[in-house]
Every structure is written in structure tokens, then in C-alpha cells.
Amino acid sequence: MYYPRSFLKFILLGFLLVSLPLVYALGELVLSLDRLATQSRQEVLQASAAGRSSRLLFEQVTTLERLARQQIILEDPALLDDYGRMRQDFRETTRQLSLLPLEPKQLAALDQIRERENHLHQILISQQRSPKDVAQLADGYANLVERTQGMLNATAQLTQRAIERLQDTAAQGREKWLYLALSTVAIALLLAIVFAVLIARPIRQLDLAIRQLGTADFSHAIEVNGPQDLRYVGQRLEWLRSRLSELEQQQTRFLRHVSHELKTPLTAVREGVELLRDSVGGRLTPEQHDIVRIVRENTLSLQKLIENLLTYHQSRALEPATLGPVPVADVVRRVLREQKLAAVARMITFESKLAAAVVVGDAEKIRTVIDNLISNAIKYSPRSGVIELDLTENDGFAVLDVADHGPGIAAAERERVFDSFYSGTAPVDGRVKGSGLGLAIAREYTLAQGGRIEILDRGDGHRGVRFRLSLPLALGVDAIHHATSTQVAAATAVEGHS
Secondary structure: OOOOOOHHHHHHHHHHHHHHHHHHHHHHHHHHHHHHHHHHHHHHHHHHHHHHHHHHHHHHHHHHHHHHHHHHHHOOHHHHHHHHHHHHHHHHHHHHHHHOOOOHHHHHHHHHHHHHHHHHHHHHOOOOOOHHHHHHHHHHHHHHHHHHHHHHHHHHHHHHHHHHHHHHHHHHHHHHHHHHHHHHHHHHHHHHHHHHHHHHHHHHHHHHHHHHHHOOOOOOOOOOOOOHHHHHHHHHHHHHHHHHHHHHHHHHHHHHHHHHHHHHHHHHHHHHHHHHHOOOOOOOOHHHHHHHHHHHHHHHHHHHHHHHHHHHHHHHHOOOOOOEEEEHHHHHHHHHHHOHHHHHHOOOEEEEEEOOOEEEEOHHHHHHHHHHHHHHHHHHOOOOOEEEEEEEEEOOEEEEEEEOOOOOOOHHHOOHHHOOOOOOOOOHHHOOOOOOOHHHHHHHHHHHOOOEEEEEOOOOOOOOOEEEEEEEEOOOOHHHHHHHHHHHHHHHHHHOOO
16 A cells, blocks of 8 residues: 655545545536526527517518508508518518527428418519409418417427426436435545545554553564654654563563572571571570561561562563452451461451452452552551451442551552552551552552452541452352352351451
8 A cells, every 4th residue: 555755645645535526526516507507598598589589570470461451452662662671571580580499390380481471472562463362462461470470389389498498407417416416425435434544544553552562562563554754653663662672671680680689698597597596506595586586577578578579570561360260258368377477476366257259360369469458457557456357249349348557548648559669657666668569569460350459548437547459240159159158157257256
């Protein structure tokens, strides 16, 4: 497909080609109206001339009859002179009538009138006229007047036929203009659709390329067809894709190397701490046990930060998820078991009310989201605090509320806490400040599951904050509800007193 160098020129070319059929139809309409006006003018002039000539012919024939009758009676040579002059006018009038578009029958009648008048004139100028000739002249001129009267009626019919011809021409013109308008509109519409597709194609390619870059998909080459300026934009986007792909690979290598370099000494530190904690190097005093405990907790926190960093990087890669039915209550109980040691260390208890809600999603990512929410609540809860977990079903969503009695989150920070590497107020009891990735990962995974996560006030007037996780329910989960309702009720009763 040929494209002009400029996208603007291509649009102008399309507009011109779409306009050509309309311009042609308009020109044809103007020409047709002009032809109709010319024909109407000619028909009117001919009808007017025919009517005027036929009336004049009738008057002239009537005058010839009167002069002939006077000549028959008076025998005056002056009357013959008047007749001769009137006769010349009569013949000129018949000649003019013969030039009009009369029908063959009317032209034959006009020739008969001329011949009849010529015959009567020969008898009139004869020196010796018998009584029979005189009677023939009287009857002949009377018959000539009747024939002229018939010619007058024929010219009136000529006007009527002219009107009918104009009506037929106008009807044919309307039909022709209708077909021309329909065909022109169809051609213009077809050209408009073709050019719209050709114009929209590179725009769609650009939109797809931008969406591809926006979703961090750098595996497919970007190609944009169209005018040269749009192809140039496509080439620059392809360069940007290649550059971003290189940066992504560099980032992956960097994180892999950094994680390896961080984990190696961290593992040695943890092993040394565990040996000291187990009194392998000798018995420790209570003060030394406290120091070992602090070092161990900080190494665990550092390991958690490294794991969060790697997990966040994997979430940015948007790897394909393994979807399936996920009982949310089972995931919550699993996370509570995994967080039991951290909760016991801070003397934190859980109060949970879990409905048998089943969603469709990636079980491991949902576990990561719930784990981040609960670990965040443990981190910010005061010692001997209580964390409430409430799982319900509402409007097609499984809704999990995780509420704590910590310092809460200011309204200005409630959106920012989901940003990458943003850390709010430090947790209580001087614990290590987080990496600012846990909630960011939770939001990434929640959006990938088609859900949402938000921060709400507790609603009961106490300090703290409530995180609400909403995930779309799976269809047809009645059987699962029935099968698991008894187990969930029993487990909830046990966890409520943990």
C-alpha cells in the first residue's frame, strides 16, 4: 500500500478522494439543471411563437376571406391590391409556422391551407368568373377559415405537449439524480471506510506498541506501517523497546548478583547466631542471650527485606499466573500458622471470622497478598495487641478485612503506602523499618487477580487501621461451600481463642 510521506498529506488525499464523487454529483446536478432550464426556455419560446403565429394566421385568413367577398361583390382593383399585400403576410406566417416543431399531420394541414389559398387566389384574380366559381370562392374561404381554426387548436396542443415533455424530462432528471446521489454516496462512503481503516491502522499499531511498553512486554518487536512520519515514530518506539529490554535484563542480572552477594554473608551470620543461640561456643549470660536475640531478629528482618525485593522484581515481570479455585479461608489459616512465631514473640492474638469464600486466581500470589497484610499488621500492632480478621462475601466478591490497633495511617499517606519503596511511620518498639515493598507487591498481585485493596478506618472508634482485600468470587461454588462449611466453622472457633 502506497502512503504519502506525511500523515497530514495522507489525510488530505483521503479527503480529496472522498470529495471527488460528491463534487462530480454536484457538477452533474448543475449541468442537468442548466439543460432543463435551456429546454424549458426553448419550449416556452416555441409554444409562444406557435400560438402567436397561429392566431395571426387565423386573423389573416379571416381578412383574406373578407377581402375576397368584397372583391366578388364590388369588383374593385384596390381590393385586389389589399388582398395581395395581406396574402404576402399570410405566406410569411405559414413559413414561420412550418419552421416550428409541428407534427407531420399538422405540417400536412398547413401545406393544404397554403395550397387551398393559392387555388382560391387563382380563381379570385380570374377575369371571367362563373356563378359556380363565385360559390366555390365563398365555400372555399369559409373552409379555409375552418382549417385555420383547426391549426390554432393544434398549436394549443403543441403547448400542452411541450409542458408534458418538460414534465417527462424533470421526472427522468429526478430519477437520474436519485441514482447518481445513491451511487455517489455509496462510493464516497466506501472510500471513507477504506481511508478510515488505512488511517486507523498505524494509529492502532502505535496504541498497541505503547500498551505493550506500558505492560513491560519487551519480547515483541514494534512495527508501524503508514506514512513516513508515523513509521519514524514506530522506529523510535522500537528503539525504546530495545533499550528498555536491555535495561530490564541488566536489572535482572543486577538483582540476581546482589541477592547472591547479600545472602551469602547473611547466611554465615545467621548460622553463627544460631550456633551462639544453641550455646555451641559455651554458655551465654542473660545479657548475651538478649544480644544474640536482637542480632537474630535483625538478620531475619534483613532476609525478609531481600526476599521482598526479589519478589517485587518478579511481580514487575508479570509472569503468567496459574489460575484455579482458591479457598480464601484455607489460605488465611495457612498464613496464620506461618506467622505464629512472630505473633507469639509480640504476644499478639488473632480474632478471625472466616466464611467459606472461594475465588479463582493464583493461590501463591493470593497467599503472598494475605501474608503481607497480616505481617504488616503484626509489625505495627502494639505488644499484647489483637488483630481482627473478617472474611465475608459481598456483591460477588470475597472481602477480607485485616484490622489492627496500631498507630494507624494518616489520610495523606493512604495512597502513598502502596507505592514502591515508600515507608511510612516507623513501627513501634524500635523494630527495623520495612523496605516499602510489601504493600506494593500486595497491590500488584491483587490487581492481577482482578480485585482491589484499600485502607479504611476501623469504624469502632479505636486506634488502628483496617485493610480491605476484595477478590472476585468463583462461579458455582455452592458445592465447595457445603463441603467446607463444617470444617471452617470448627477452625474459626479454635482460631478465635488462639
